[in-house]
Amino acid sequence: xxxxxxxxxxxxxxxxxxxxxxxxxxxxxxxxxxxxxxxxxxxxxxxxxxxxxxxxxxxxxxxxxxxxxxxxxxxxxxxxxxxxxxxxxxxxxxxxxxxxxxxxxxxxxxx
Amino acid sequence: xxxxxxxxxxxxxxxxxxxxxxxxxxxxxxxxxxxxxxxxxxxxxxxxxxxxxxxxxxxxxxxxxxxxxxxxxxxxxxxxxxxxxxxxxxxxxxxxxxxxxxxxxxxxxxxxxxx
Numbered sequence: 087x088x089x090x091x092x093x094x095x096x097x098x099x100x101x102x103x104x105x106x107x108x109x110x111x112x113x114x115x116x117x118x119x120x121x122x123x124x125x126x127x128x129x130x131x132x133x134x135x136x137x138x139x140x141x142x143x144x145x146x147x148x149x150x151x152x153x154x155x156x157x158x159x160x161x162x163x164x165x166x167x168x169x170x171x172x173x174x175x176x177x178x179x180x181x182x183x184x185x186x187x188x189x190x191x192x193x194x195x196x197x
Numbered sequence: 198x199x200x201x202x203x204x205x206x207x208x209x210x211x212x213x214x215x216x217x218x219x220x221x222x223x224x225x226x227x228x229x230x231x232x233x234x235x236x237x238x239x240x241x242x243x244x245x246x247x248x249x250x251x252x253x254x255x256x257x258x259x260x261x262x263x264x265x266x267x268x269x270x271x272x273x274x275x276x277x278x279x280x281x282x283x284x285x286x287x288x289x290x291x292x293x294x295x296x297x298x299x300x301x302x303x304x305x306x307x308x309x310x311x312x
Contacts, residue, residue: 131303183253187239
């Protein structure tokens, strides 16, 4: 079974700073997809970024980038130039039959 | 594109009653997923459909839970004889494709409170 672990329940960052959210996972598969989803307060979950395991290059989407370490089964999310609108729960997820989510990291961006 | 819609958004019921949630996916999406999310936790997979076929069910989906997707369009999730432990947010998501690479689009969820 695939498991996803997010070891940081809560994090805080000041506006314009950079923050990194951690995620580790466990799988026996060789090709798979990893995701970071964002869930703002009282709003629906939206995709932030996706990484295909067979691609060595780390995915980047504007201010969001990942550090994918396949051998270590690590998939961290870096948010640069943090904005107040980045305040949300962030979930790391592994795709098998369906998305398997970690418990999430609550990120608070402060002025 | 109106997104994934769920109804009702909130439901308060007494223990032992039956409840039904509806999900309307994005129109061209062939896959539909149900998840359950409790406070402070990540969403937990319940079941998914490809078109009208229910292809996978989690062991979290007890006999009191049933999901349908007639005609491969909207889906319903029914919980019979509700228990207080069923209190949670029920999330629906849809996606396009047959592989496991696609982005899931989530609805805003249906929050169930069992008294």
